[in-house]
Amino acid sequence: MKISTRTIAVSTRGDCDSVDITPQVADEMGKSGMKNGIAVLFVPGSTAGLTTIEYEPGLLADLPEAFERVAPTDKSYHHDQRWGDGNGHAHIRAALIGPSLTVPFSDGRLLLGTWQQIVLLDFDNRPRQRKIAMQLLGE
């Protein structure tokens, strides 16, 4: 078994932007030459998270509304009172979603469902450049 360390660069618009990174993940897996193993994805930073969704316009509109219920944008956050950067809601949302996602692959194929894409959710209140760490373990 071997390890391959890779990076996936993503530009986001912030404000609960969902970016489908499945093609990049599949591409890096292919370039590694591994056929069987796991892809560990991790987003450095505390205002973004990784999960999977069916990447279609309806859900891309539903997700920000759901996060408004859990951590509203217009609430007063202690974080913002201290630091004045206005992204307290983004920190809470990112902590709930989590920064890591592990996707298994077999026979050179990510074991995703047909209507399931890997997404970076960027909760920050401004556009960001993200570099997702990817650690492939396999053979």
Added chain:
Amino acid sequence: MKISTRTIAVSTRGDCDSVDITPQVADEMGKSGMKNGIAVLFVPGSTAGLTTIEYEPGLLADLPEAFERVAPTDKSYHHDQRWGDGNGHAHIRAALIGPSLTVPFSDGRLLLGTWQQIVLLDFDNRPRQRKIAMQLLGE
């Protein structure tokens, strides 16, 4: 170190059904012959998730009520307006819980707490047959 790819088949009733898959996970780990490593579990599909709970009837009643607060069944979702399948809430809940869970094991034993079980939460609005991907890495 080696890799073993396995599948755990689960029938669910949908509607926030929780299925305890701990026995199947332990069984597949045992059959692999590995004593020390990690079990990476991943549910293909975008309306189910994996986590751990104390699997007892009280919590099995509490969980659906909690998810009603986070993503209510009776809300109008953009996803449903587009596709008419009525499971928008299931997609949101699955994105929040996440499709992957990694459980370490040592000396041939999953490192779970005494009152902690691995569960598949199926949020879809109908019974489903799920095939959970399981990638064991260890020795």
Added chain:
Amino acid sequence: MKISTRTIAVSTRGDCDSVDITPQVADEMGKSGMKNGIAVLFVPGSTAGLTTIEYEPGLLADLPEAFERVAPTDKSYHHDQRWGDGNGHAHIRAALIGPSLTVPFSDGRLLLGTWQQIVLLDFDNRPRQRKIAMQLLGE
């Protein structure tokens, strides 16, 4: 590639206490001698979870308020009616956050953001001694 199994002991105050375990995770990684791989962290028990946050006093005050919206302390839980231990909210919160977190490392450094710390969130309604399982895979 090799495996190293370790344990991180943490004392918590309970009641949504956040404990920064980044120094212990980095220390155990260093002692393993591995330079490149993944750190799989898993908290046994069903009333605590692992995630990352910017560990600063504002967010440490915001997090308990966010969890009150998702799973209020003063709600009546079926779990508590059955078992009388008063920590139904803690079980729900832990199921949402999840017990596992996987952090990649490269060149002997955890691939965290500058303002991102690994935290144990203890939702139980009393102080607890936790032993986090840590499985390092790497070389």
